Amino acid sequence: MVDKEKIETIYTLYADKLFSYSLQLGFRKEQIMDAIHDVFCKLCLDANALENVENIKYYLYRSLRNKLVDLYRQEKQIPIHQSLDVEALPFTMSTKTVEEKYIIHEEEKAVVAKLQIMLASLSSRQREIIYLKYAQEYSYEEISQIMQIHQSSCRKLLHKAMQVLRKNYTHPKQP
């Protein structure tokens, strides 16, 4: 029998994070709830995953992303042989919550705007890898499993993102 308390603890810890990750990937609330539901039901059937608590976060992100990519493919009716291109799947970053939380002086707004433009000029996958690597602190190995690309491609992707960053900061665009 599944340990309900354990599931609830895991759920309480990660539900918010999984929810906002899915929102950033561009999905609607109902779709996300369905996907999280499926991920947790699958988790309950997997005694190995449940015992390996330190890997749970990674497990959850990985199965959730798989589910969402599937859903995206269905929604866009992408034929199976084209589906390797997930580049079109969005990944958004919004400054709204930050702006509410921090008091930013007038003269500092230019810096925030610059940051915003830089992030906006990255590709969705570049934004996603920055999110996973920096904000979620995953290793390349784990990211390669979550995003289903080679570790070498992960490194390349982040490297490319840094090139975009440098270009933006030496030749700032006008907001």
Add this chain to the structure above:
Amino acid sequence: MSRSYIQLLDDAKFLEWRMAPNEELNAYWDSLQQQDPSLQKMIVQADLYLKEFISDKKSFNNADKEFLLESIFKTIEDQANRKLTCNRKTITWQKYVAAASAILILATSILFFTKEKSSDADVITGSQLDTDQIQLVSGDKLFQFEENIDIQINESSFEVTTSAGTNELSLDANSVNKLTVPYGKQSKIRLPDGSLVWLNAGSTLEFPSTFGNAQREIKLTGEIYIEVATDRKKRFMVQTPDFTVEATGTAFNVSAYEKAELSAVLVEGKISVHTGGHVTEMKPNELAIIDRTGKIETKTVNTESYTSWINGYLTFEDTPITRVLAHIERYYNIEFDYLDNPNFQDVTCTGKLYLTENLDHIMRSVTLMTNTEYTLNDKTIIISKKARQKTPQ
């Protein structure tokens, strides 16, 4: 010089250090921190800001969150009661075919009466085999790989990518090359004309370093999915021991394993299938089944079930369990012994299997889809019908 955290966010070198640290950047920021102790606090603040900026924390409202947890619990309880349904929506691998379950109940009740006599007949046993390496032969050179590989053919070299990185291997320009992928592995190769081939487990592909002027030709045993680069002047031929598929620019799947059904599935474009005595032109979404005498039969199918392996999962619709297990044999390098088991003939499977999962998990999904049980003992797998079951809904 003291900086505010906002100034740090205006510094490309700071952002790069946080997002993609390397030794050089670490050293640079360490020395700055030693010069200016107040910097550390700024860094922490800037870090916090940047992380929030990147992870967009829109809240999941509490009512929804609670509702979702409740519905998860409800499904888990249903699962525990072996009612293979789901209250929010049907989960793919739980989709249970009513007809199949009716047959199953019948089969299990017979089983009750005859169990003592036929204890061997209601199990399927399997065992895990040792994995071989992927082999690439070019001229008199042999390369071996432990992991799945991606190959790109350049003018005088192979570019081989594994999860560890990319290597250049020299190529014999005039020879035919041979790539062998054992059970339990997969590989991908971009041919000299730009065509892209996914090679499934247990397959061998022969291909030249450069294609000749008249036509493009590769030889296969096993299974590939191929996206042929368009070249109207040079037709593309996939030759198997029993049949040949001819194409110009198109995407299709060819399955030519020694001991399984021979087939070709056309996703888009146009191909024709040739055997000794027959030729059939195929339209998109058609499946051609080739029998060993050379006869070809076509029908319309959902091509996804035939090509999804390239994306790491398999889809089944009313597929007999023995055929599902045959797929698993190839992907996980296992051998099942069906023992001509009549009790399993009617058990079918509908749903989706992710091949990225470990074997244990796959077997769990299969047994759930077919209402059977399994035990994994060292390298032996035994599948048996559930001793008892509640009435499925």
